[in-house]
Amino acid sequence: MSFVERHGLRDQAGQAAAAQVAERIRAEGLEVVRVVFADQHGLLRGKTLVAAEAIGALQAGVGLVGTNLLKDSSDRTAWPVFTPGAGMGSPEFEGASDVVIVPDPLTFRVLPWSPRSGWIQCDAWFTDGRPVPFDTRRVYRDALARLAQAGYDYKVGLEVEFHVYRIDDARIAPERSGWPGEPPQVSLLNTGYRLLAEQRYDQLEPVVELLRGPLLELGLPLRSMEVELGPSQIEFVFGAMTGMDPADAMVLFRSATKQVLRRHGYHATFMCRPRLPNVMSSGWHLHQSLVSRTDGGNAFAGAGRTPDDCLTPTGRHFLGGLLAHARGASVFATPTINGYRRFRANSLAPDRATWGCDNRGAMVRVIGGGGDAGTRLENRAGEPAANPYLFMAAQVHAGLDGIARRLDPGPSADTPYEANAPLLPRSLEEALAALREDRVMVEAFGQPVVDWYTRIKRAEIARFEAEVTDWEHREYFEMF
Numbered sequence: 001m002s003f004v005e006r007h008g009l010r011d012q013a014g015q016a017a018a019a020q021v022a023e024r025i026r027a028e029g030l031e032v033v034r035v036v037f038a039d040q041h042g043l044l045r046g047k048t049l050v051a052a053e054a055i056g057a058l059q060a061g062v063g064l065v066g067t068n069l070l071k072d073s074s075d076r077t078a079w080p081v082f083t084p085g086a087g088m089g090s091p092e093f094e095g096a097s098d099v100v101i102v103p104d105p106l107t108f109r110v111l112p113w114s115p116r117s118g119w120i121q122c123d124a125w126f127t128d129g130r131p132v133p134f135d136t137r138r139v140y141r142d143a144l145a146r147l148a149q150a151g152y153d154y155k156v157g158l159e160v161e162f163h164v165y166r167i168d169d170a171r172i173a174p175e176r177s178g179w180p181g182e183p184p185q186v187s188l189l190n191t192g193y194r195l196l197a198e199q200r201y202d203q204l205e206p207v208v209e210l211l212r213g214p215l216l217e218l219g220l221p222l223r224s225m226e227v228e229l230g231p232s233q234i235e236f237v238f239g240a241m242t243g244m245d246p247a248d249a250m251v252l253f254r255s256a257t258k259q260v261l262r263r264h265g266y267h268a269t270f271m272c273r274p275r276l277p278n279v280m281s282s283g284w285h286l287h288q289s290l291v292s293r294t295d296g297g298n299a300f301a302g303a304g305r306t307p308d309d310c311l312t313p314t315g316r317h318f319l320g321g322l323l324a325h326a327r328g329a330s331v332f333a334t335p336t337i338n339g340y341r342r343f344r345a346n347s348l349a350p351d352r353a354t355w356g357c358d359n360r361g362a363m364v365r366v367i368g369g370g371g372d373a374g375t376r377l378e379n380r381a382g383e384p385a386a387n388p389y390l391f392m393a394a395q396v397h398a399g400l401d402g403i404a405r406r407l408d409p410g411p412s413a414d415t416p417y418e419a420n421a422p423l424l425p426r427s428l429e430e431a432l433a434a435l436r437e438d439r440v441m442v443e444a445f446g447q448p449v450v451d452w453y454t455r456i457k458r459a460e461i462a463r464f465e466a467e468v469t470d471w472e473h474r475e476y477f478e479m480f
Contacts, residue, residue, distance in 0.1 A: 002060050003059065003060050003100060004018075004061065005060045006129065007125070009102055012356070015393040017106060018105040020056055021058060021105045024108070024118075025054060028118075030054075030116050030117065030317075031117070032048050032049065032050055032058075032118070033048070033054035033118035033119065033120060034099065034111070034120065035047055035048070035057055035062050035103060035438055036120070036121055037064060038251050038387075039071070040071075040453065041073060041385075041387055042136070042250070042385075042386065042387030042462040044103070044121075044251065045064070046062070046064065046101065051118075054118065054120075057103060061100040061122075061125070063098040063099075064098060064100070065097075065098060066081075066093045066098060066099045067096045068463055069093075069124070069132065070086075070093065070456070072459040074179060076179070081094060082095060082096070083327060088452075092132075093380035096122055099126060100125045100126070100127055101122035101123065101125075102123055103121070105120070107119075107248055113259065113260050113263060114259075115124055119243060119252075119461070123135055123137055123138060126213075131390075131403060133449060133452075134452050136387055136390050137248075137389050139389060139390065140247055140393040140396075142393075143393035144243055144396065145398070146397070147400060151289060151293050151294060152290040152292060152293060153293060154241050154242065154281035154288065154396055155242050155288065155292075156247075156287065157239060157240040157241070157246070157288075157376070158236075158237070158238040158246060158287075159235065159237045159284070159286075159287060159396040160238075160253070161233060161235045161239075161282035162233070162257070162269060162282055163230070163232050163234070163268070163271075164189060164234060164261060164267070164268050164269075165184075165186030165187060165189065165266065165267045165269070166186060166188075166265065166266055166363070167183045167266060168184075168185070168186060168187050177203040180459040185278075186267050187205065188232045189207060189232045190230045190231060190232060191231050191278075193230075195225055195227065195228070197227060201226075204227065208234065209263065210260055210261060211236075211257055212225065214256060215236075215257075218252060220253060221239035221240075221241065221249075222236065222237075222239075223238060223239050228280070228282075229280050229428050230279055230280025230282075231276075231279065231280075232320055236253070240289075240376075242291065246388070247388035247389045250388035254384075270282070270385050271336075271449065272336065272338050272342050272383040272385060274338075274356045281341065281347070282342075282383070282384050283342065283349055283380060284384040284391075285378050285380050285382065286333075286378065286392070286394070286395065287376045288379065288392075289375060289376040289377065290314065290315075290318065290399075297373075298372075298373050298374070299312060299314045300312055300376065300377065301368060301369070301371055301375040302315065302370075303369075306357075306369075307356075307412040310366060310369025311369065311375070316408065316409055317403045320409040320424070321400065321402020321407055322363075322364055322395065322398050322399060322402065323353045323354075323363070323410075324402060325394075325440060326353035326381065326424060327434035327438070328398075328435050329394035329395070329441060330424055330434060330435075331425075331428065331434070331435050332386065332387070332390040333383070333386055333391050334431065335383075335386055335390070335457065336383065336428065336430075337428045338383075339383035339386075339428075340411045340426060340427050340431070342423065343424055345417040346361070348360055348361065349381075350380055350416065350424060351424060352417075352421040352423045353411055353421050353422045353424065355377075355409055355424075356414065357412055358412070359414070360380070361417055363379065363380060363381050363416075363424070364377050364378065364380070365378040366412075369433065381424065390453075394441065397441060398441070400444075428460070428461055429458075436454065451479065
């Protein structure tokens, strides 16, 4: 009996879907399948299996070293796993032992840029069939289940800014390797500061066209490709998706973009603010609404167009939850040290927990009203490096608390950078403290998940604080 059958990990429909994937691997003559898992950072890890082994892995799963769930952004393991209980009271991770990743047949794709290659995403299980609590895809699935119990589905559109540069020297000299290694040396594709200018788009079109076809072949609902304000900065917008699909799409989009462009001599980065002259920060704007499970309608679409009636009571309460937990949820929307450099006044990025109707300076921009079926809340606090499963789970938990307690978001902020509202955290350390102080968020995610995530992020902070920055050297080396 296989791992999946032994532990009852799929229902009859799931098993039928797995059989269809196996048949497709055979029918399309695929030679390899990438069996991948989204880690705590929303990055894909896994193994590439030859076709016959991949078909077997649909039922048997694949062993993956468990420390992949315990690594900070440098790939250093944040726990002493060769001590009893792996230093965290979890014998399942002791000795860098394996977890089992089990393919989700609904995620299967054929990769357009990699000949005869399939791709499938997985969920993580312990070897005894228990779910791994630190699987962020499962964390998000649990949030969606809570939302379903309340009578709603979660609908999300992705609006993602990122940078693309030309790689000047593809050679990786040994001295440039490390833990982490040196990033590539790059040059710009344009000089920026011509927002949405067609001429600028035409300069970028050869690069954009490298992506458009593969993304559509992957089934991603790409809507537009736009020139952003900064040098070499682009924005891709995707149509609304429901449930797991938007988070899975974000992971696949980032991975596909980096891989396709690298093969053609370009470096795509979803880092918020690269250390390059004249750069602009990149954001990830999350467009979200709730779909009623009763009638399939938009649960946010109010009848009016004023701040008082553009949202339904459900929409206003959900918005109230987003604002009430803006600080506690910040570490999931902006999980990197670098991302907090984006929160500057009058910068088209928020600096406090505010909302406004079609106001791009507010943290939450309300779009729609007047019965518009597309009415939604655009959270502008995210960075494109965020783990989409954690980011979206945090939004769901915050909004559900707003609905449960009927929270009032207060008046709209016509001057969002002057409003009397809680400031967003100014650093990753402050964001972690805000999370631990937010008992609603801690309870929703679970204390073990919060402790696990906090330790990983604190390991990154400790390494950052141990470095002597260029600023420090320039400021003090000669002066003192």
